[in-house]
Amino acid sequence: SQTIHQWPATLVQPVGSPLSLECTVEGTSNPNLYWYRQAAGRGLQLLFYSVGIGQISSEVPQNLSASRPQDRQFILSSKKLLLSDSGFYLCAWSVGQVNSEQYFGPGTRLTVT
Amino acid sequence: AQSVTQLGSHVSVSEGALVLLRCNYSSSVPPYLFWYVQYPNQGLQLLLKYTSAATLVKGINGFEAEFKKSETSFHLTKPSAHMSDAAEYFCAVSAPNFGNEKLTFGTGTRLTIIP
Numbered sequence: 001s002q003t004i005h006q007w008p009a010t011l012v013q014p015v016g017s018p019l020s021l022e023c024t025v026e027g028t029s030n031p032n033l034y035w036y037r038q039a040a041g042r043g044l045q046l047l048f049y050s051v052g053i054g055q056i057s058s059e060v061p062q063n064l065s066a067s068r069p070q071d072r073q074f075i076l077s078s079k080k081l082l083l084s085d086s087g088f089y090l091c092a093w094s095v096g097q098v099n100s101e102q103y104f105g106p107g108t109r110l111t112v113t
Numbered sequence: 114a115q116s117v118t119q120l121g122s123h124v125s126v127s128e129g130a131l132v133l134l135r136c137n138y139s140s141s142v143p144p145y146l147f148w149y150v151q152y153p154n155q156g157l158q159l160l161l162k163y164t165s166a167a168t169l170v171k172g173i174n175g176f177e178a179e180f181k182k183s184e185t186s187f188h189l190t191k192p193s194a195h196m197s198d199a200a201e202y203f204c205a206v207s208a209p210n211f212g213n214e215k216l217t218f219g220t221g222t223r224l225t226i227i228p
Contacts, residue, residue, distance in 0.1 A: 043220035044157075049215065092156075099145065099215055100145075100207070101162050103159065104149075104157040104158070106155060107154070
């Protein structure tokens with residue numbers, strides 16, 4: 001069966017520091033991968049999605065970036081965090097078309113102080 | 114482009130009462146529709162999905178949803194609420210066979226169960 005991992009589970013970082021969040025999927029090949037952010041009291045905001053290695057689509061202009069160095073690995077990064085980057089970051093995967101159902105990881109709670 | 118509207122950011126029901134969470138969609142093509150549940154500090158879990166087969170869709174944990182094209186709705190129901198149903202629920206829509214269209218999520222409805 002397929003599983004999705006995210007780490008770290010929680011993270012507290014000062015403003016201006018770098019960020020690296022990792023997501024890996026097991027049990028499937030060539031998945032579509034997604035990064036979402038969920039701010040307090042708000043819905044899900046799609047940040048990036050990827051349909052293959054090295055293929056990244058950005059949905060929202062911001063100081064975040066994403067990379068997919070391996071088929072089942074998706075990384076969210078920032079060179080300098082802002083207070084507004086605080087939130088709950090969710091990674092998800094799907095197979096087939098990007099509009100098929102998605103399966104979510106456990107999330108990373110990021111607090112920027 | 115497609116969108117979903119979830120009416121009511123907070124819904125409270127008594128234990129054992131009917132649960133009704135509302136979702137209306139907008140789509141230029143016949144949509145796929147999904148309901149997800151999120152427990153505190155966890156990821157989202159797929160409850161059920163509609164993909165143009167039967168209009169009444171049954172999901173996990175006793176939930177079901179009915180696709181009504183005339184009303185552009187996909188409301189989520191459960192006959193009898195349980196304390197463990199307390200969570201946030203998200204409706205999502207996608208446009209199948211439409212190229213690179215992605216899932217679009219509603220803003221969520223927080224369900225509280227009153228003992």
